Amino acid sequence: MSRLDQSHHADFHRLNASLAFDRRLWPQDLAQSRAHARMLADRGILTSADRDALLAGLDAVERELSEERFAFEQGDEDIHMAIERRLTEIAGPVGGRLHTARSRNDQVATDLAMYARERARAAQTAIAALMSTLLARAEEHADWPMPGYTHLQRAQPVYLGHHLLAYFWMFARDHGRFAFAEHEAGRLPLGAGALAGVNFDIDRGQVARELGFRDVAANSIDAVSGRDFVLDYLGAAATCATHLSRLGAELVLWSSSEFGFCELPDEWSSGSSIMPQKKNPDAAELLRGKAPRMVGHLAAMHGVMHALPLAYNKDLQEDKEHLFDAVDTLELTLAAATGMLAGVSFRRERMREAASDELIAATDLADLLVRLGVPFREAHGAVAGLVRAALERGAKLSEMGADELAAHSSVLAAHASEVQATLSQSSWLESKVSEGGTSLERVREQLRAARETLDRARAG
Numbered sequence: 001m002s003r004l005d006q007s008h009h010a011d012f013h014r015l016n017a018s019l020a021f022d023r024r025l026w027p028q029d030l031a032q033s034r035a036h037a038r039m040l041a042d043r044g045i046l047t048s049a050d051r052d053a054l055l056a057g058l059d060a061v062e063r064e065l066s067e068e069r070f071a072f073e074q075g076d077e078d079i080h081m082a083i084e085r086r087l088t089e090i091a092g093p094v095g096g097r098l099h100t101a102r103s104r105n106d107q108v109a110t111d112l113a114m115y116a117r118e119r120a121r122a123a124q125t126a127i128a129a130l131m132s133t134l135l136a137r138a139e140e141h142a143d144w145p146m147p148g149y150t151h152l153q154r155a156q157p158v159y160l161g162h163h164l165l166a167y168f169w170m171f172a173r174d175h176g177r178f179a180f181a182e183h184e185a186g187r188l189p190l191g192a193g194a195l196a197g198v199n200f201d202i203d204r205g206q207v208a209r210e211l212g213f214r215d216v217a218a219n220s221i222d223a224v225s226g227r228d229f230v231l232d233y234l235g236a237a238a239t240c241a242t243h244l245s246r247l248g249a250e251l252v253l254w255s256s257s258e259f260g261f262c263e264l265p266d267e268w269s270s271g272s273s274i275m276p277q278k279k280n281p282d283a284a285e286l287l288r289g290k291a292p293r294m295v296g297h298l299a300a301m302h303g304v305m306h307a308l309p310l311a312y313n314k315d316l317q318e319d320k321e322h323l324f325d326a327v328d329t330l331e332l333t334l335a336a337a338t339g340m341l342a343g344v345s346f347r348r349e350r351m352r353e354a355a356s357d358e359l360i361a362a363t364d365l366a367d368l369l370v371r372l373g374v375p376f377r378e379a380h381g382a383v384a385g386l387v388r389a390a391l392e393r394g395a396k397l398s399e400m401g402a403d404e405l406a407a408h409s410s411v412l413a414a415h416a417s418e419v420q421a422t423l424s425q426s427s428w429l430e431s432k433v434s435e436g437g438t439s440l441e442r443v444r445e446q447l448r449a450a451r452e453t454l455d456r457a458r459a460g
């Protein structure tokens with residue numbers, strides 16, 4: 001089998017073997033082997049009888065794997081060697097011909113690129129489902145007022161639809177990042193051999209077409225040593241997970257008694273083992289808690305690639321666990337976010353009540369002064385003084401009398417009825433007429449744009 005005559009130290013085998021995690025690549029490995037065998041026969045490198053024997057053997061191996069009765073052996077180092085061993089047991093010595101014009105180096109890069117491509121596509125589908133749910137919930141709640149926050153302090157009122165759409169756009173960008181990751185995994189490594197190309201007149205284009213690659217990798221050294229398509233997936237996944245964590249964090253806050261803005265669906269919440277009154281937002285907390293691990297996978301993969309001499313090095317085997325865990329975590333958390341959002345019920349009254357805190361109209365009052373000719377900085381100072389005075393005497397802004405207004409701004413005092421109109425709730429929201437703002441007309445415009453973006457994401 002190799003030039004070494006000693007059997008491996010048991011711990012070396014444990015360190016070196018990747019079968020425990022790369023066995024999930026068996027569908028890609030079989031598809032690749034079939035395409036490779038067909039191409040070799042078409043080029044006259046294998047006979048058609050050999051090809052047919054290999055294809056029949058691969059079918060038998062596939063049945064064992066898909067029915068979960070494939071017997072892995074102690075000595076199987078990785079999925080590629082396990083499949084080849086079993087193929088040779090089933091088909092006889094012809095099994096050994098499959099590796100003609102192929103190295104495990106281009107083989108593993110090809111399996112992984114196929115896998116990354118599929119999962120990048122799956123991520124786009126899952127993100128589109130989340131975008132669709134966000135859009136539906138935003139449409140339903142387009143005109144529900146709630147406080148918008150900065151520093152987690154009530155800042156300016158917005159519509160709930162507007163707030164939900166903020167997430168829609170984040171995930172729309174994530175969708176684009178996964179489309180890019182899919183594109184980047186679209187060049188076929190196979191045919192690069194160990195690193196320099198192979199000694200046979202193969203047809204890489206044929207294999208690429210059969211396996212759905214849009215092109216062949218242009219350089220054999222790059223083909224076996226490049227893993228930036230993994231970095232692209234992980235980068236997209238890390239950003240998406242970070243977005244999910246913000247959504248999760250808000251659901252945790254909003255479902256607390258302190259906020260009381262929403263009630264999470266029972267199927268996405270847990271009870272407490274000791275406190276019977278509790279309903280815990282575990283799924284939302286895990287959206288928050290899983291994000292750093294995704295960023296960790298990205299950082300770790302950069303670490304693996306950093307300063308790695310060309311071409312293949314065993315370090316590259318580390319690509320898989322980072323990618324696989326990121327895929328599993330991302331797909332699960334996207335499904336959880338979509339499920340939770342579909343089932344969450346928002347509390348209109350609680351949100352309205354929080355949004356009717358007049359202090360959050362302070363900016364609007366300052367802007368009223370600006371429209372009346374006062375420079376913004378001066379207006380800001382006058383309103384800040386008025387807010388302080390109102391808080392000191394425990395009054396609302398609308399309860400401040402003419403002399404109190406006059407103490408801070410003669411202009412405000414002279415326009416008391418406009419002050420009152422500005423302090424009525426709907427005016428704070430409806431005055432945000434700028435493009436991308438929270439006025440209902442702008443939100444409706446945004447809903448239309450979001451619908452078009454979703455349709456395009458689904459078509460692409």
Ligand code: ARG
Nearest residue numbers: 018078104105108312316317
């Ligand atoms: N299990 C290996 C990996 O995942 C396959 C490639 C092995 N190639 C080699 N030259 N040892 O990277």
